[in-house]
Amino acid sequence: MSNVCSALKLWLSTFFPSAPEIVAVEPMHHSEYKNIVVIGGAWCAMRLAQAVRTTPLPKGYRLIIIDKNSHFHYQFAFPRASVLDGFENELFIPYTKLFRSANEGVVVTGTVTEITPTSVKLSTVIHEFQSDTIPYQYLVYATGTQQTSPCYLAGANTKASGIAYLKAYQRKLADASKIVIIGGGAVGIELAAEIKEHFPEKEVTLVHSRERYLLRYAPKLSQRVYEILDNIGVRQILGERVSVPEGGFVEGKMTTLKLSKSGQEIESDLQIMCVGGKANSALLTTLSPTIVDKCGRVKVKPTMQIEDDRYPNVFAAGDVTNTEDPNSGGVAWKHGDVIYQNILKMIAAKESGAPTTPLTNHVIVIPQIILYLGLYQGAAQMVVFGRPILLPNFLIKRFFTRNVGADRIWAWMNQTMDPASVQL
Numbered sequence: 001m002s003n004v005c006s007a008l009k010l011w012l013s014t015f016f017p018s019a020p021e022i023v024a025v026e027p028m029h030h031s032e033y034k035n036i037v038v039i040g041g042a043w044c045a046m047r048l049a050q051a052v053r054t055t056p057l058p059k060g061y062r063l064i065i066i067d068k069n070s071h072f073h074y075q076f077a078f079p080r081a082s083v084l085d086g087f088e089n090e091l092f093i094p095y096t097k098l099f100r101s102a103n104e105g106v107v108v109t110g111t112v113t114e115i116t117p118t119s120v121k122l123s124t125v126i127h128e129f130q131s132d133t134i135p136y137q138y139l140v141y142a143t144g145t146q147q148t149s150p151c152y153l154a155g156a157n158t159k160a161s162g163i164a165y166l167k168a169y170q171r172k173l174a175d176a177s178k179i180v181i182i183g184g185g186a187v188g189i190e191l192a193a194e195i196k197e198h199f200p201e202k203e204v205t206l207v208h209s210r211e212r213y214l215l216r217y218a219p220k221l222s223q224r225v226y227e228i229l230d231n232i233g234v235r236q237i238l239g240e241r242v243s244v245p246e247g248g249f250v251e252g253k254m255t256t257l258k259l260s261k262s263g264q265e266i267e268s269d270l271q272i273m274c275v276g277g278k279a280n281s282a283l284l285t286t287l288s289p290t291i292v293d294k295c296g297r298v299k300v301k302p303t304m305q306i307e308d309d310r311y312p313n314v315f316a317a318g319d320v321t322n323t324e325d326p327n328s329g330g331v332a333w334k335h336g337d338v339i340y341q342n343i344l345k346m347i348a349a350k351e352s353g354a355p356t357t358p359l360t361n362h363v364i365v366i367p368q369i370i371l372y373l374g375l376y377q378g379a380a381q382m383v384v385f386g387r388p389i390l391l392p393n394f395l396i397k398r399f400f401t402r403n404v405g406a407d408r409i410w411a412w413m414n415q416t417m418d419p420a421s422v423q424l
């Protein structure tokens with residue numbers, strides 16, 4: 001059992017390493033730096049920020065992380081926070097202390113609208129740069145996927161609007177009596193459990209198109225999930241699809257949905273789509289028009305460079321890429337790891353004039369997952385000695401917190417999660 005504990009701790013520590021110290025170093029003028037620009041301030045960016053602390057970039061190079069959100073969105077807790085209130089402000093973490101000095105990096109709040117071979121263009125002028133354009137030597141494209149609400153807070157780019165979004169969704173759920181969740185991926189499963197545990201009187205139906213959940217994982221995991229949801233009273237319909245009415249669902253209106261195979265009808269006054277995201281890849285086609293595959297994902301080499309030989313200095317990471325990996329924060333983190341090693345190698349070669357040492361290849365990640373099925377139960381599959389094993393609930397529960405571990409992200413981003421700072 002100690003091996004299992006170690007595997008779980010190792011998996012968690014990937015996300016929650018110890019906090020950095022702040023050091024004061026005289027910054028240079030913006031125009032003097034060579035920039036590694038990262039579009040998307042999520043897990044890959046976090047890994048890069050951490051890597052800069054432990055293995056600094058050569059002098060003169062720095063990271064610039066650009067995100068349209070003013071705060072890091074801790075999505076892992078959004079299924080719960082769209083049901084339970086009182087901890088929303090813990091899930092939006094300021095980027096302000098991510099770097100120890102301006103020489104390590106800066107975080108820019110803004111939306112990138114265009115990419116050229118040497119710079120990125122934002123939708124507005126960035127005050128500290130006095131320009132809407134930021135030059136780069138290396139670019140990391142990590143824009144993720146666009147999900148549906150309530151787990152993706154479309155347009156809520158500030159902390160206040162993010163909190164308001166979640167609170168509005170809580171009210172919407174409280175007002176509904178018959179809820180249908182369409183899509184039994186991890187998010188749909190977690191959401192179904194949270195809703196039914198908190199509102200046992202409501203009818204909660206989860207419709208999934210496959211005969212079992214989570215196909216990338218062992219069938220036993222699906223079985224465990226099924227049993228837990230069944231025990232708390234979620235109605236589960238597997239191997240069926242629902243047809244979405246033309247023009248979409250009408251909020252608050254009792255609607256009859258028809259199942260594709262059986263023709264059975266389900267009534268609901270709230271429908272939640274959890275059918276997976278659309279990759280945010282279009283922006284990269286402003287640089288490389290054929291870089292997106294037929295599923296809309298960015299084609300990458302094992303080195304995480306994009307599959308366009310004109311741009312060896314452009315990398316992509318995370319959910320937006322077409323690797324065989326599962327979509328997860330941990331995977332985006334690992335992509336960041338490989339990208340950092342390769343950028344260091346390329347810079348070393350460039351600065352010394354020597355040939356580049358062979359670049360590091362990403363190794364496809366074996367899927368691991370922890371599902372939070374309400375406040376008291378969970379299901380998890382970890383890899384121990386190369387083999388997938390299911391964790392018992394008592395072990396998973398040791399890592400449960402109401403905010404799904406958000407406090408550790410605060411600590412890691414060098415912030416204190418106390419009553420004053422959670423308002424920031």
Ligand SMILES: Cc1cc2nc3c(=O)[nH]c(=O)nc-3n(C[C@H](O)[C@H](O)[C@H](O)COP(=O)(O)OP(=O)(O)OC[C@H]3O[C@@H](n4cnc5c(N)ncnc54)[C@H](O)[C@@H]3O)c2cc1C
Nearest residue numbers: 040042067068076111112143144151318319327328329330
């Ligand atoms: C509800 C939910 C729960 C999850 N739970 C878990 C979990 O428990 N464990 C786990 O490992 N994974 C979990 N995942 C999956 C995980 O969150 C994703 O796989 C991971 O976030 C992918 O990281 P990413 O960096 O590729 O993209 P994202 O996290 O999607 O980040 C992309 C970032 O890019 C920014 N961006 C996009 N376009 C632009 C632009 N043009 N200009 C500026 N910024 C831009 C966005 O604002 C966003 O911050 C969960 C996902 C969801 C939706």
